[in-house]
Amino acid sequence: MNKQYSxxxxxxxxxxxxxxxxxxxxxxxxTKKNMNYLNNNSIIRSKKKVEMSNPRTAGDxxxxxxxxxxxxxxxxxxxxxxxxTEAITMVxxxxxxxxxxxxxxxxTIDYGRCCFCALCVDICTxxxxxxxxxxIYSHEDxxxxxxxxxxxxxxxxxxxxxxxxxxxxxxxxxxxxMEHESPDERKSSFIEIVRGYSKEYAxxxxxxxxxxxICTGSCPVQMHIPAYIKAIFEDDIExxxxxxxxxxxxxxxxxxVCTHNCESACAIAVKGEAIAIRWLKRYxxxxxxxxxxxxxxxxxxxxxxxxxxxVVGSGPAGLGAAYYLRVMGYEVDVYEEKPLxxxxxxxxxPAYRLPDSAINKDIDFIEKIGVKMIVNTRVGKDIxxxxxxxxxxxxxxxxxxxxxRSLGIPxxxxxxxxxxMTFLPQVRDYExxxxxxxxxxxxxxxxxxxxxxxxxxxxxxxxxxQMLKYGKSDVKLTSLENEDQLPSSDDELFEGSEEGIELFxxxxxxxxxxxxxxxxxxxxxxxxxxxxxxxxxNPEYDKECEQIIEGQQIYIAIGQSxxxxxxxxxLQGKLQFSRGKIKAGEFGQVEYTPWxxxx
Amino acid sequence: xKEMKLFLGPQHPGMSGNASVHMYVDGDIIKRSYLLPGxxxxxxxxxxxxxxxxxxxxxxxxxCVVEPDTNEMAFAMAVEMxxxxxxxxRAHYIRMIILEFARLSIHLMSYGGLGGPTGLYxxxxxxxxxxxxxxxxxxxxxxxRVYHQYIVPGGVRKDLPVGIEKDMHSFLDDLESRxxxxxDLGINNLSIQARIRDxxxxxxxxxxxxxxxxxxMRSAVNKxxxxxxxxxxxxxxxxxxxxxxxxxxxxxxxxxxxxQEVLQSISIIRxxxxxxxxxxxxxxxxxxxxxxxxxxxxxxxxxxxxxRGEFGYFMVSDGxxxxxxxxVRGASYPQGLLGVEKYLPGTRLDDASLWIDTMGVCSPExxx
Numbered sequence: 001m002n003k004q005y006s007x008x009x010x011x012x013x014x015x016x017x018x019x020x021x022x023x024x025x026x027x028x029x030x031t032k033k034n035m036n037y038l039n040n041n042s043i044i045r046s047k048k049k050v051e052m053s054n055p056r057t058a059g060d061x062x063x064x065x066x067x068x069x070x071x072x073x074x075x076x077x078x079x080x081x082x083x084x085t086e087a088i089t090m091v092x093x094x095x096x097x098x099x100x101x102x103x104x105x106x107x108t109i110d111y112g113r114c115c116f117c118a119l120c121v122d123i124c125t126x127x128x129x130x131x132x133x134x135x136i137y138s139h140e141d142x143x144x145x146x147x148x149x150x151x152x153x154x155x156x157x158x159x160x161x162x163x164x165x166x167x168x169x170x171x172x173x174x175x176x177x178m179e180h181e182s183p184d185e186r187k188s189s190f191i192e193i194v195r196g197y198s199k200e201y202a203x204x205x206x207x208x209x210x211x212x213x214i215c216t217g218s219c220p221v222q223m224h225i226p227a228y229i230k231a232i233f234e235d236d237i238e239x240x241x242x243x244x245x246x247x248x249x250x251x252x253x254x255x256x257v258c259t260h261n262c263e264s265a266c267a268i269a270v271k272g273e274a275i276a277i278r279w280l281k282r283y284x285x286x287x288x289x290x291x292x293x294x295x296x297x298x299x300x301x302x303x304x305x306x307x308x309x310x311v312v313g314s315g316p317a318g319l320g321a322a323y324y325l326r327v328m329g330y331e332v333d334v335y336e337e338k339p340l341x342x343x344x345x346x347x348x349x350p351a352y353r354l355p356d357s358a359i360n361k362d363i364d365f366i367e368k369i370g371v372k373m374i375v376n377t378r379v380g381k382d383i384x385x386x387x388x389x390x391x392x393x394x395x396x397x398x399x400x401x402x403x404x405r406s407l408g409i410p411x412x413x414x415x416x417x418x419x420x421m422t423f424l425p426q427v428r429d430y431e432x433x434x435x436x437x438x439x440x441x442x443x444x445x446x447x448x449x450x451x452x453x454x455x456x457x458x459x460x461x462x463x464x465x466q467m468l469k470y471g472k473s474d475v476k477l478t479s480l481e482n483e484d485q486l487p488s489s490d491d492e493l494f495e496g497s498e499e500g501i502e503l504f505x506x507x508x509x510x511x512x513x514x515x516x517x518x519x520x521x522x523x524x525x526x527x528x529x530x531x532x533x534x535x536x537x538n539p540e541y542d543k544e545c546e547q548i549i550e551g552q553q554i555y556i557a558i559g560q561s562x563x564x565x566x567x568x569x570x571l572q573g574k575l576q577f578s579r580g581k582i583k584a585g586e587f588g589q590v591e592y593t594p595w596x597x598x599x
Numbered sequence: 600x601k602e603m604k605l606f607l608g609p610q611h612p613g614m615s616g617n618a619s620v621h622m623y624v625d626g627d628i629i630k631r632s633y634l635l636p637g638x639x640x641x642x643x644x645x646x647x648x649x650x651x652x653x654x655x656x657x658x659x660x661x662x663c664v665v666e667p668d669t670n671e672m673a674f675a676m677a678v679e680m681x682x683x684x685x686x687x688x689r690a691h692y693i694r695m696i697i698l699e700f701a702r703l704s705i706h707l708m709s710y711g712g713l714g715g716p717t718g719l720y721x722x723x724x725x726x727x728x729x730x731x732x733x734x735x736x737x738x739x740x741x742x743x744r745v746y747h748q749y750i751v752p753g754g755v756r757k758d759l760p761v762g763i764e765k766d767m768h769s770f771l772d773d774l775e776s777r778x779x780x781x782x783d784l785g786i787n788n789l790s791i792q793a794r795i796r797d798x799x800x801x802x803x804x805x806x807x808x809x810x811x812x813x814x815x816m817r818s819a820v821n822k823x824x825x826x827x828x829x830x831x832x833x834x835x836x837x838x839x840x841x842x843x844x845x846x847x848x849x850x851x852x853x854x855x856x857x858x859q860e861v862l863q864s865i866s867i868i869r870x871x872x873x874x875x876x877x878x879x880x881x882x883x884x885x886x887x888x889x890x891x892x893x894x895x896x897x898x899x900x901x902x903x904x905x906x907r908g909e910f911g912y913f914m915v916s917d918g919x920x921x922x923x924x925x926x927v928r929g930a931s932y933p934q935g936l937l938g939v940e941k942y943l944p945g946t947r948l949d950d951a952s953l954w955i956d957t958m959g960v961c962s963p964e965x966x967x
Contacts, residue, residue, distance in 0.1 A: 005783075005787045005788070005789055005792070006789075007789050007790075009783045009787050009788060009789070010783050010784045010787070010788040012780060012783060012784075013721060013725075013780070013783075013784050016725075022728045022731075058738065059735070059738045059739035059740075059742070059760070060739065060760050061738075061739065061740065061741065061742040061757060061760060062738065062742050063742035063743055078888075081890060082651075082653070082654065082889065082890055084650060084651075084654035084655075084657040084658065085657070115657050115746070116742075116743065116746075117656070117657035117746075117748050118742065118748075119653065119654065119656075119657065119889070122756075122889075123888065123889055123890070131742075161742065162742045165757060165758075167754070167755075167756065167757050167758060167879070167880050167881040168756045168757050168881075170653065170888060170889035171888050171889070172883070172886055172887050172888055176886070204886045204887060206887075206891075207885070207886055207887025207888065207891040207892075207893075208886075208887050208888055208891075209888070209891075210888050210890070233891060268888075
């Protein structure tokens with residue numbers, strides 16, 4: 001402290017007079033590239049004197065101006081949501097192609113507000129939004145600072161700066177684990193496979209959703225999916241249930257077996273596993289107490305309309321129509337030929353996917369709001385169409401597709417070649433104790449033809465019955481499509497394989513092999529292509545590539561057709577049909593018969 | 600002579616940050632004075648309560664513009680304490696490197712700032728050139744030169760870029776080689792010594808009275824009270840370094856301590872670069888996408904040693920997506936606000952800016 005210093009101590013700094021300055025020259029910031037957009041700009045008056053040399057390149061992680069690849073961007077708007085300065089606005093651009101899983105909007109960024117924090121980049125669901133190394137922009141028009149980032153920055157390809165990586169990623173790409181019954185356990189019973197989320201897990205799964213709403217567009221009934229997922233996250237079951245019933249009268253069923261197109265459209269699925277939307281829906285239904293249900297269901301029912309509607313068929317279409325008609329105040333009677341309501345839900349889908357309890361819950365509530373169910377009554381036999389026309393103001397037809405399509409190959413008419421919709425109702429009846437195991441004729445080895453969900457329903461139900469009957473299973477599944485093109489859902493393929501179903505995908509059936517009047521197997525040819533150039537069904541086979549798979553029974557699940565026998569001929573004459581369906585105008589109203597509506 | 604009102608700042612080479620000191624002077628002796636912070640950045644605590652946990656990382660660096668990293672660190676630590684997060688080992692070392700570079704940068708800036716009030720601008724040019732090199736390093740690592748937004752709850756946002764160690768070593772070697780030169784230009788310079796020796800005192804009694812921490816305290820009480828030593832965070836307990844102290848608290852002693860800390864920071868960074876393991880650098884706060892991150896119910900106080908003293912965040916979470924309550928302990932609050940009011944009067948007018956500079960006053964952290 002007390003050391004004495006000379007006045008010359010600091011003079012050693014004079015040596016710096018002869019060193020190169022360390023400052024950043026103006027010319028190194030304004031590069032040739034920058035100058036292009038500084039042109040016609042009076043801010044930089046000395047632009048002509050500026051020499052373009054030694055451009056200063058920013059660091060690799062530079063959080064500079066954004067770039068956004070429009071081809072990759074899905075317009076989910078998550079960047080807009082997270083922006084802490086509210087600098088990002090999604091702007092509708094109808095010139096963008098309208099594709100499934102994408103929205104016709106892209107982000108604009110107000111650089112007067114942007115703080116370049118890069119949170120938008122880190123949460124981008126498609127990784128299309130990035131930041132460049134560009135950090136200079138100048139314009140005399142204040143409005144010119146609101147820009148719509150594109151793949152090029154100011155028309156130039158620029159170097160990437162800050163991009164998302166594993167550490168900076170702000171999305172949760174992994175689905176919360178759902179408890180499943182193990183394959184060994186579930187194979188020999190019809191207990192429900194998916195156990196459902198607990199409250200804690202449902203909240204964690206709901207926390208993954210970015211609320212973009214792309215899923216809503218892909219849902220056949222346009223459910224408010226982000227809203228009910230948010231309700232789960234906020235632990236507001238009542239709010240969630242209210243959202244669900246606005247668009248879907250059968251949530252308990254759809255929470256288990258809907259085709260979940262929403263999950264294929266999910267923004268998170270672009271880079272990771274889609275949100276388990278279907279299971280979250282089921283969580284709301286399973287955890288909502290009955291009195292909450294009643295409160296929500298009874299609220300919208302009005303009593304103002306003095307009109308009666310008959311609904312033929314109590315499947316999803318019939319019940320849906322019945323619910324909403326009743327809510328609008330109509331008096332509704334539902335006619336069902338079978339002893340139980342529910343149609344394909346009750347007699348098609350196996351119980352391990354959709355137990356009776358779930359169906360009962362939905363249907364009970366529909367009954368509770370005043371819809372009358374008339375079972376064991378087949379229209380056309382027990383009650384005539386004319387009577388319906390007379391007694392009711394309108395009739396809604398919601399009869400399903402229960403008639404099997406025929407195979408059209410040699411041996412296809414053998415008694416051991418069985419249609420899916422003959423077999424599956426038997427299985428359901430067995431589960432509810434109406435039929436005994438001995439009553440169902442299940443062979444020791446089975447071949448299933450078809451690649452959709454129904455084919456897997458048949459194959460997996462057959463596996464269970466075999467396990468119960470013989471203690472082992474032998475089920476083979478063959479389809480025209482290859483394994484990666486199967487129309488069935490991924491769950492079915494995965495779980496079916498787990499349960500030991502052998503797959504012979506990419507093959508077409510040619511002949512049912514019969515020996516001593518007994519089915520012994522199926523002859524297959526390799527399928528080269530399924531559709532012809534015009535897109536119609538016309539499979540081509542490679543005859544050289546033949547194989548015979550053994551099986552004592554053949555089950556056909558290649559689609560069903562509707563059964564219109566109950567409609568009297570006089571009425572049928574007035575109807576027009578298109579690919580098996582009755583042609584109808586807006587709101588399902590049939591032309592020339594204004595009292596008739598179809599689903 | 601009649602008392603006259605004068606302003607120091609917000610536009611003044613001797614003022615740090617957007618603050619202003621209102622002074623009533625009689626001749627060149629200050630009679631009364633008070634600080635008016637909040638000219639630009641203020642109201643952070645309430646602002647943070649209105650931001651999501653993840654969005655806060657874009658707000659908190661602004662609590663202290665020149666040394667944002669201590670804010671980020673204190674915030675991150677508080678969240679980690681409530682959420683009981685285990686930060687990856689590598690992230691601890693990266694955080695220390697960032698924090699020490701920040702300390703280097705602010706010490707250089709403050710030392711260079713000495714050139715403003717004393718009229719020796721050469722010092723400022725040199726210090727800012729070196730600070731610029733540090734900012735270049737920050738830019739390469741974090742993507743920004745000033746608002747780094749890099750230390751986040753759960754770790755750091757990105758791993759260090761490849762080859763950055765070379766830049767760091769070359770800068771540290773260069774700075775170390777010119778260390779004596781720096782001293783000779785600044786505090787060994789007789790003309791500067793004449794301004795800072797035996798003046799602008801911050802005696803022990805005042806330190807205890809106001810609650811001054813950091814260099815202000817250490818240079819007065821002769822005790823190495825440094826949070827990095829007494830309450831180690833990150834991995835400071837695994838690094839060897841000294842805490843410079845002094846028992847004579849004039850402006851010279853404070854500047855001297857700062858310069859000695861520069862050497863210590865250089866040593867800490869070098870040790871970190873050697874000891875830093877490989878591995879992950881971040882864990883998420885909770886499951887889900889960032890906008891739905893929640894922090895469990897609870898509260899925590901996390902503090903770090905900034906260049907100006909103890910910088911702390913008291914945070915309360917109600918288990919939701921936003922902080923329920925945030926309280927910031929700005930390191931320069933005692934000497935900056937209370938000190939200016941009580942102990943600046945009596946000094947000479949031209950000492951006011953030296954007071955502000957050597958005490959380390961940062962206005963946003965006072966009016967937060």
